[in-house]
Amino acid sequence: MLGAATKSQPWYLRQRAESLAIMYLTRRQDLIVARHESDSDAGLDLLVTIGRDGGSSGRIFGVTVKAAVSSHNPHRNGGHTEIESTNGASSYHQDIPFPVLLFFFTMKDDQGYFRWIKEPVPDRKAGASLLMATSSALMPLTDAAIESIVVEVDAWYDRQAQSETTAG
Amino acid sequence: MRDALGQRGEAIFTVLMTEFHGPYGPIFRPQFLGDKWPCVDFVIELVVEAGSMTPYFFVQVKTTRQGYRHKDRRLKVQVPKPHVCALARYPAPTYIIGIDEAQEQGYVVSANGEHLTSMSSLATDFPLNRPTREVLWSEVSRFWSAYPHSALTSAFVDPNWR
Numbered sequence: 001m002l003g004a005a006t007k008s009q010p011w012y013l014r015q016r017a018e019s020l021a022i023m024y025l026t027r028r029q030d031l032i033v034a035r036h037e038s039d040s041d042a043g044l045d046l047l048v049t050i051g052r053d054g055g056s057s058g059r060i061f062g063v064t065v066k067a068a069v070s071s072h073n074p075h076r077n078g079g080h081t082e083i084e085s086t087n088g089a090s091s092y093h094q095d096i097p098f099p100v101l102l103f104f105f106t107m108k109d110d111q112g113y114f115r116w117i118k119e120p121v122p123d124r125k126a127g128a129s130l131l132m133a134t135s136s137a138l139m140p141l142t143d144a145a146i147e148s149i150v151v152e153v154d155a156w157y158d159r160q161a162q163s164e165t166t167a168g
Numbered sequence: 169m170r171d172a173l174g175q176r177g178e179a180i181f182t183v184l185m186t187e188f189h190g191p192y193g194p195i196f197r198p199q200f201l202g203d204k205w206p207c208v209d210f211v212i213e214l215v216v217e218a219g220s221m222t223p224y225f226f227v228q229v230k231t232t233r234q235g236y237r238h239k240d241r242r243l244k245v246q247v248p249k250p251h252v253c254a255l256a257r258y259p260a261p262t263y264i265i266g267i268d269e270a271q272e273q274g275y276v277v278s279a280n281g282e283h284l285t286s287m288s289s290l291a292t293d294f295p296l297n298r299p300t301r302e303v304l305w306s307e308v309s310r311f312w313s314a315y316p317h318s319a320l321t322s323a324f325v326d327p328n329w330r
Contacts, residue, residue, distance in 0.1 A: 022176070
């Protein structure tokens with residue numbers, strides 16, 4: 001089984017993967033990325049703020065970064081790559097009140113993949129909600145994918161604001 | 169908190185310097201020193217065999233969105249004279265790294281005293297690709313190989329080391 005990087009794995013996996021994640025995200029000048037120190041291998045590694053009007057906003061999402069040297073057995077399924085991860089969603093993620101993603105990098109070819117851990121799901125009836133992801137399918141991490149992520153997260157916060165305005 | 173451009177440049181530099189050379193992984197181990205260090209941004213160890221002396225060097229990373237000069241394709245980064253001189257004063261090898269953030273490309277030049285004036289642009293003769301990294305690794309390794317490993321006689325020897 002392909003393992004994901006943990007603190008006991010080669011030093012370069014975590015460092016390089018986090019740097020790759022920051023490099024991908026900061027291709028957009030509206031994303032402010034901060035490293036998040038966590039004791040847990042399943043915790044958040046990055047906190048990403050969506051900028052607004054040239055400055056910061058309160059709209060954040062979290063990223064857990066994992067890596068492996070290579071993907072030995074990717075299962076291509078309709079364009080998705082399924083790579084088993086030793087650390088999926090955890091109780092830590094369940095308590096997080098904002099969207100969270102998994103970024104996964106393979107070091108030998110610097111390919112990036114992602115999936116939601118906690119996905120924003122606008123629910124017109126009950127207000128915006130977050131769903132813990134059940135699928136382990138990974139999708140290629142491209143600039144277009146990051147654009148979609150930002151759009152989804154922004155839309156979720158819009159719904160959050162609308163729900164609070166309605167309830168108030 | 170360092171600015172976003174600097175953070176991006178440091179991430180790009182780390183990615184470039186930790187590219188794999190063969191199946192054993194990277195040949196450099198970079199460590200960011202933080203915003204408070206005046207002139208040096210990273211200390212970088214050479215990855216060597218276990219038990220061997222560990223050579224290292226320092227770099228200052230300068231990141232730009234302004235691209236290159238048209239006439240000679242030099243990268244538009246600036247380093248003030250005091251920083252150039254401070255880098256040259258380190259007895260360890262020191263280099264200035266220019267990062268083109270748009271192309272996610274980096275370039276290395278020596279800051280070991282060859283020039284002691286401010287820098288208004290940086291040569292792109294030495295891109296941070298595999299051949300350049302191998303030359304850099306060898307250069308730093310050769311430098312430290314001239315140092316006898318036991319050159320220091322310390323006053324702080326623990327007589328009862330356990």
